[in-house]
Amino acid sequence: xxxxxxxxxxxxxxxxxxYGEEEARKYTxxxxxxxxxxxxxxxxxxxxxxxxxxPCFILDVGCGSGLSGETLTEQGHFWVGVDxxxxxxxxxxxxxxxxxxxxxxxxxxxxxxxxxxxGVISISALQWLCNADKSFHHxxxxxxxFFSSLYACLSRGSRAVFQLYPENSSQLELITQQSMRAGFTxxxxxxxxxxxxxxxxxxxxxxxxxxxxxxxxxxxxxxxxQRQQIDFNSKRAKMKKLRGAKSAKGSRDxxxxxxxxxxxxxxxxxxxxxxxxxxxxxxF
Amino acid sequence: xxxSPHGKGGKQDKMKLLTHNMLTSNIIKTVTNGYxxxxxxxxxxxxxxxFNPEFISRMLPKIDWPALCQAAQSVGxxxxxxxxxxxxxxxxxxxxxxxxHVLMQVEVLEGNLVCPETGRQFPISSGIPNMLLNxxxx
Numbered sequence: 001x002x003x004x005x006x007x008x009x010x011x012x013x014x015x016x017x018x019y020g021e022e023e024a025r026k027y028t029x030x031x032x033x034x035x036x037x038x039x040x041x042x043x044x045x046x047x048x049x050x051x052x053x054x055p056c057f058i059l060d061v062g063c064g065s066g067l068s069g070e071t072l073t074e075q076g077h078f079w080v081g082v083d084x085x086x087x088x089x090x091x092x093x094x095x096x097x098x099x100x101x102x103x104x105x106x107x108x109x110x111x112x113x114x115x116x117x118x119g120v121i122s123i124s125a126l127q128w129l130c131n132a133d134k135s136f137h138h139x140x141x142x143x144x145x146f147f148s149s150l151y152a153c154l155s156r157g158s159r160a161v162f163q164l165y166p167e168n169s170s171q172l173e174l175i176t177q178q179s180m181r182a183g184f185t186x187x188x189x190x191x192x193x194x195x196x197x198x199x200x201x202x203x204x205x206x207x208x209x210x211x212x213x214x215x216x217x218x219x220x221x222x223x224x225x226q227r228q229q230i231d232f233n234s235k236r237a238k239m240k241k242l243r244g245a246k247s248a249k250g251s252r253d254x255x256x257x258x259x260x261x262x263x264x265x266x267x268x269x270x271x272x273x274x275x276x277x278x279x280x281x282x283x284f
Numbered sequence: 285x286x287x288s289p290h291g292k293g294g295k296q297d298k299m300k301l302l303t304h305n306m307l308t309s310n311i312i313k314t315v316t317n318g319y320x321x322x323x324x325x326x327x328x329x330x331x332x333x334x335f336n337p338e339f340i341s342r343m344l345p346k347i348d349w350p351a352l353c354q355a356a357q358s359v360g361x362x363x364x365x366x367x368x369x370x371x372x373x374x375x376x377x378x379x380x381x382x383x384x385h386v387l388m389q390v391e392v393l394e395g396n397l398v399c400p401e402t403g404r405q406f407p408i409s410s411g412i413p414n415m416l417l418n419x420x421x422x
Contacts, residue, residue: 054338054342055336055338055339055342057343057346078302078339080303080306082415084416086412089412090410093410093411093412100299100300100302100303100411101411101412102303102307102412102413102415103412103413103414103415103416104414104415104416105416105417108311108415108416108417108422109310109311110311111307111308111309111310111311111318111415112306112307112308113306113307113308113319113348115346116306116346134419136419136422149311153306155346
């Protein structure tokens with residue numbers, strides 16, 4: 001769901017208006033939308049790395065129709081969802097989701113007592129906070145209010161994972177900056193950074209406790225090995241690369257490059273072996 | 285106020301007392317604590333939820349006990365709850381079951397949550413508390 005800048009829902013109307021009855025309906029009938037949402041929630045939950053075999057209490061920010069909550073329920077966790085669109089919450093009620101729902105605006109802060117939740121998950125909601133939809137809205141202030149109240153209602157050492165669609169890099173910078181000011185550590189995890197379609201961003205935040213290492217994004221390990229390959233290439237090949245010359249079509253290099261490119265896009269690619277691009281015997 | 289035994293076929297979702305125990309009104313500018321919110325129920329339901337002793341004993345340290353007792357009384361399900369929590373609550377299955385009933389099965393469908401400091405009312409409609417604020421409260 002890569003929105004072109006004119007097609008971004010944040011540009012069209014405030015969230016409580018945009019997610020009206022018609023848009024909310026899509027989240028029950030459109031199977032593609034449902035599939036994407038549950039895939040994102042599954043990945044976010046993986047990044048949340050909750051203790052195994054232990055029922056946890058999770059906050060779902062921007063829970064919408066409760067699709068992400070369903071993933072939580074499937075894994076045996078209990079959750080509370082907050083959303084600003086009453087239509088989306090109505091759909092959640094209709095879908096008979098397990099978690100409790102609260103109508104609220106994330107920019108006003110999270111109305112929960114300190115240390116309540118074992119983790120926070122949020123799918124495609126955070127970028128809405130960057131908009132000033134009312135005259136008295138001040139995005140940086142709203143972001144800070146949101147993050148600091150969120151930090152308070154999390155138990156120490158727990159994580160918050162936000163999947164988001166930032167409009168540009170300055171928006172992303174503002175979001176991370178405000179979260180760090182609120183006391184969070186952590187950072188951005190990008191899955192398949194080299195693919196326009198499969199690329200997904202997750203802001204992975206830690207609320208105090210032991211220092212934790214940021215998880216790696218999917219499809220990034222391959223990128224590192226690629227860099228090493230270039231390092232070990234012969235000087236001549238390096239110079240050739242610098243000049244931007246492409247390998248001859250059909251050659252081993254050309255095929256390896258193509259495979260590497262597809263790997264970075266997160267597609268399924270056979271491993272490179274000594275047989276890669278080998279010609280078959282004529283007598284075959 | 286009336287209590288119906290099993291809802292309308294479980295079609296609607298309501299606010300559990302577990303959620304109420306976590307909610308505060310401290311997002312209002314002038315409120316420092318905002319806890320616990322008073323429940324003024326007009327409709328309460330009891331739903332059957334699977335008993336999960338592990339989750340209940342994990343949640344108990346996070347629960348504000350006096351607030352839970354008060355909330356349970358205000359919705360008419362306070363009987364049988366001890367005034368204070370004993371040390372070994374994990375082994376007391378009777379207590380865990382009682383807490384499970386109050387936390388997970390008793391649900392507020394319609395009513396109001398009232399801020400203890402300002403008296404501001406947050407309406408609960410079809411089980412969803414409305415915590416949206418006005419411009420001057422932010």
